Amino acid sequence: MADNPPHPVRWRDALPPAILIATLAATPLVATAIGDPFLVKVATRVVIFSIAAVALNFVLGFGGLVSLCHAGLFGVGGYVVGVLAWHDFNAEPVWIFHGTSNLAISLPLAAMTSGLAAAAVGAISLRTSGPYFLMITLAFNQMLYYGAIALQKYGGEDGLQIMSDVSLGPFDVSNRYRFFYLALVVLSATLLLTGRFVRSRFGVALRAAAQNETRAIAVGIDPWVYRLVAFVISGALVGVAGALLAAGQQFVSPVDMSWDRSGDLVVMAVLGGIGVVWGPALGAAVFIVLELVLSSWTSHWQLAFGLLVVLIVVTLRGGLADLGRALAGARRMEAARG
Amino acid sequence: MLLDVRGLEAGYGPSKVLFGLDLVIAEGEVVTLLGRNGMGKSTTVKCLSGLLRPTAGEILFKGARIDRAPPHVIAHGGLGLVPEGRHIFANLTVRENLLMAAIRRGDRKDPWTFERVLDFFPRLAERLGNGGAQLSGGEQQMLAIGRALMTNPDLLVLDEATEGLAPLIRQQIWRKLEALKAMGLAMIVIDKELDALLGLADRHYVIEKGEIVWRGDSAALDADKTAQDAYLGV
Numbered sequence A: 001m002a003d004n005p006p007h008p009v010r011w012r013d014a015l016p017p018a019i020l021i022a023t024l025a026a027t028p029l030v031a032t033a034i035g036d037p038f039l040v041k042v043a044t045r046v047v048i049f050s051i052a053a054v055a056l057n058f059v060l061g062f063g064g065l066v067s068l069c070h071a072g073l074f075g076v077g078g079y080v081v082g083v084l085a086w087h088d089f090n091a092e093p094v095w096i097f098h099g100t101s102n103l104a105i106s107l108p109l110a111a112m113t114s115g116l117a118a119a120a121v122g123a124i125s126l127r128t129s130g131p132y133f134l135m136i137t138l139a140f141n142q143m144l145y146y147g148a149i150a151l152q153k154y155g156g157e158d159g160l161q162i163m164s165d166v167s168l169g170p171f172d173v174s175n176r177y178r179f180f181y182l183a184l185v186v187l188s189a190t191l192l193l194t195g196r197f198v199r200s201r202f203g204v205a206l207r208a209a210a211q212n213e214t215r216a217i218a219v220g221i222d223p224w225v226y227r228l229v230a231f232v233i234s235g236a237l238v239g240v241a242g243a244l245l246a247a248g249q250q251f252v253s254p255v256d257m258s259w260d261r262s263g264d265l266v267v268m269a270v271l272g273g274i275g276v277v278w279g280p281a282l283g284a285a286v287f288i289v290l291e292l293v294l295s296s297w298t299s300h301w302q303l304a305f306g307l308l309v310v311l312i313v314v315t316l317r318g319g320l321a322d323l324g325r326a327l328a329g330a331r332r333m334e335a336a337r338g
Numbered sequence B: 001m002l003l004d005v006r007g008l009e010a011g012y013g014p015s016k017v018l019f020g021l022d023l024v025i026a027e028g029e030v031v032t033l034l035g036r037n038g039m040g041k042s043t044t045v046k047c048l049s050g051l052l053r054p055t056a057g058e059i060l061f062k063g064a065r066i067d068r069a070p071p072h073v074i075a076h077g078g079l080g081l082v083p084e085g086r087h088i089f090a091n092l093t094v095r096e097n098l099l100m101a102a103i104r105r106g107d108r109k110d111p112w113t114f115e116r117v118l119d120f121f122p123r124l125a126e127r128l129g130n131g132g133a134q135l136s137g138g139e140q141q142m143l144a145i146g147r148a149l150m151t152n153p154d155l156l157v158l159d160e161a162t163e164g165l166a167p168l169i170r171q172q173i174w175r176k177l178e179a180l181k182a183m184g185l186a187m188i189v190i191d192k193e194l195d196a197l198l199g200l201a202d203r204h205y206v207i208e209k210g211e212i213v214w215r216g217d218s219a220a221l222d223a224d225k226t227a228q229d230a231y232l233g234v
Helices: A011-034 A038-060 A070-089 A103-125 A130-149 A176-199 A201-211 A213-218 A223-249 A259-272 A279-297 A301-315 A320-337 B041-048 B071-077 B094-100 B114-120 B122-126 B137-149 B167-182 B194-200 B218-223 B225-232
Strands: B003-012 B015-025 B030-034 B056-061 B079-082 B155-159 B186-190 B203-208 B211-217
Touching (some): A038 A176, A038 A259, A070 A130, A103 A130, A176 A223, A213 A223, A259 A279, A279 A320, B015 B030, B015 B211, B071 B079, B079 B137, B114 B122, B137 B155, B167 B194, B218 B225
Antiparallel strands (some): B003 B015
């Protein structure tokens, strides 16, 4: 019994992410119908950053850890795909191994490398808490960022172009539509996996330690171990997102590893709602669409964007994921008055 | 001896609270720590559970020293704590509060499981999906005891388990503690309800200014009105 998920899945909890995935899945059909393939490019970006934001939220929303090094880990995943593809294109081995543009190999390697980097970062950072944790993760992010700039062989500050077509085993996924659906499958798997973790005893212990560390320790939980495991899982997943971005745009650059990109991921998570697994995916979608729309209107789009974020976070404490509940509450009040 | 505390000294920074405290508990025994507020009862509990590191003395639990062990290791070793103020996790459901604390120990013939805790506290079974913050004070206390039982303790430490509860609920809690005693579970109980403690406990320790100033069984304490007046303010 103790191994059973402490919180069984309810249909009403599974419905919002299912709607989100179904809506995203319909995007290529809409793009085809209206003859605007750019829509698929935007949707792919939404899906990839959704994976990253959901991964970050595993430690942010459920572990209470505000990490500013997730952009660095995101970039590590991207560089694994980029470097392996570069060696594949140039027929130059990586030590004794051949390079590859096959995501069936490079995606798991990206997850492993980012996970290992997260283990190293987490093992040190998690000895601290609060603002110290924030600053140490920020420092690690900058180390990874400048580490990528130092990779002169792989483009340095200019980034690395992926010249070969990416595949997934025998399937060519360089086609924009196929790649979108690959990313969507990864997002669905990420939501399922993180949801399962959050409901498991592991996830409950993680949430308990976030609420009150001393209380959790007193019932036999070692918060450091739980947080480290969560940080590694989160790092591996965000590395997969970075790998997908690199493969999708056939380019990887240190720009996506800058600390303000880590801040963007935190904003996406908070905007969507850190209390539910799927909230950050909604936040990422709104963030990217707003960024696109507002920046086409004004070069000062960040001012308007900031105001909107403040408005949403202040009015909806649970982020956009709370919108449904807020609307239902307003309807109930209306009915009571009427 | 299940627990053997020798010359325990502890405090908070420059403020010393315990001055060479000694106490022993045998397996299956129920003892109380009595004394007025601020005399060192909760500090003793913090030292036993690893939440406060003693400055001197030693704590032996099942023959091994635990005074330098971290709290989660002590909990895994079989010392369960029901802290003062209950301290349940308000953002977790009753089910989650219980299952989170589950510790499996191979040496148990009849271990505390999720189902067994619910059988012991049927009220919790009715509230499984409720958040900790949605429970009444009595239900929260049942949950705090149930959560400690889920760690399968050899020794249960209860710090002010009936504080702030209605008389009827207090009676229910005392009956549950009597049932636990009948099952052979050793307990250290800290409370202010002397009549109930005299009925429940085998022996009593009275703490005054960080030292044990009186020890004896229930009959001796009941008869010693001088000690009651001097140290317990009753």
